[in-house]
Amino acid sequence: MTKKFLIAGNWKMHGTLAFTETLCSEVAALLKKEPLKQVDLLVCPPFTALSGALKTLQKSGVLVGGQDCHHEPHGAYTGNISPVMLKDLGCTHVIVGHSERRQYERESNALVKEKAEAALAAGLIPIICIGETLEERETSQTLAVIERQLEGSVPRDATVVIAYEPVWAIGTGRVPTIDQVTEVHAAIAKKQKSFGSVSGTAKILYGGSVKPSNAAALLNVPHVDGALVGGASLEAASFFAIAKAAAGL
Numbered sequence: 130m131t132k133k134f135l136i137a138g139n140w141k142m143h144g145t146l147a148f149t150e151t152l153c154s155e156v157a158a159l160l161k162k163e164p165l166k167q168v169d170l171l172v173c174p175p176f177t178a179l180s181g182a183l184k185t186l187q188k189s190g191v192l193v194g195g196q197d198c199h200h201e202p203h204g205a206y207t208g209n210i211s212p213v214m215l216k217d218l219g220c221t222h223v224i225v226g227h228s229e230r231r232q233y234e235r236e237s238n239a240l241v242k243e244k245a246e247a248a249l250a251a252g253l254i255p256i257i258c259i260g261e262t263l264e265e266r267e268t269s270q271t272l273a274v275i276e277r278q279l280e281g282s283v284p285r286d287a288t289v290v291i292a293y294e295p296v297w298a299i300g301t302g303r304v305p306t307i308d309q310v311t312e313v314h315a316a317i318a319k320k321q322k323s324f325g326s327v328s329g330t331a332k333i334l335y336g337g338s339v340k341p342s343n344a345a346a347l348l349n350v351p352h353v354d355g356a357l358v359g360g361a362s363l364e365a366a367s368f369f370a371i372a373k374a375a376a377g378l
């Protein structure tokens with residue numbers, strides 16, 4: 130069976146309504162002109178742009194997801210958005226535990242796991258982010274850190290997407306070597322197997338400075354089932370070029 134890639138765009142804190150409509154209609158138009166086999170496209174705009182994105186992408190086949198969610202389905206949590214609300218809108222996925230949230234919002238592995246469980250309970254697929262810092266990489270702690278993050282933040286017996294994003298590769302233009310990606314993805318796949326029943330929709334994405342120029346090489350690594358794309362997802366042409374690289378493999 131050929132594998133189905135997932136190319137996900139993490140817009141971060143970018144996206145007015147006008148920007149969202151333009152970018153989503155451009156992506157939809159590119160996909161209509163050139164349908165991609167074996168590739169799912171997903172965009173994750175900020176909460177305020179989700180409705181607009183869903184409306185513009187209706188019937189385009191492009192999926193829409195959130196960038197974070199609360200760990201409770203509802204309640205007295207001012208300013209938060211629950212996975213039930215994301216599902217209600219029409220989202221299919223939600224990113225949890227992105228390194229920017231782990232760093233700036235002090236999210237722990239335990240909280241990330243609760244969020245992933247809440248997402249699953251709401252019928253969403255969580256995209257659980259993990260990855261080492263530069264200091265951890267340089268002191269040969271990468272595999273230990275990855276192992277700890279997987280242990281602590283991934284629910285068992287569940288179909289989830291795991292995104293390996295080395296913190297030092299995010300937004301920096303620096304990417305790990307193919308050997309480094311190969312090593313970490315093999316370790317994640319092995320660990321994920323030990324976590325119990327995992328269906329065919331479980332995936333491991335690579336993220337961190339993915340661009341049209343490096344996408345094919347990264348996506349060709351064993352156990353890389355797609356990409357989580359930040360900066361390059363803010364432009365339809367580069368986002369679509371990455372998806373095309375996946376389709377070409």
Ligand code: PGA
Pocket residue numbers: 139294298299300301302336337338339357358359360361
């Ligand atoms: P980047 O971001 O592609 O801009 O490096 C990736 C991410 O943070 O998900």
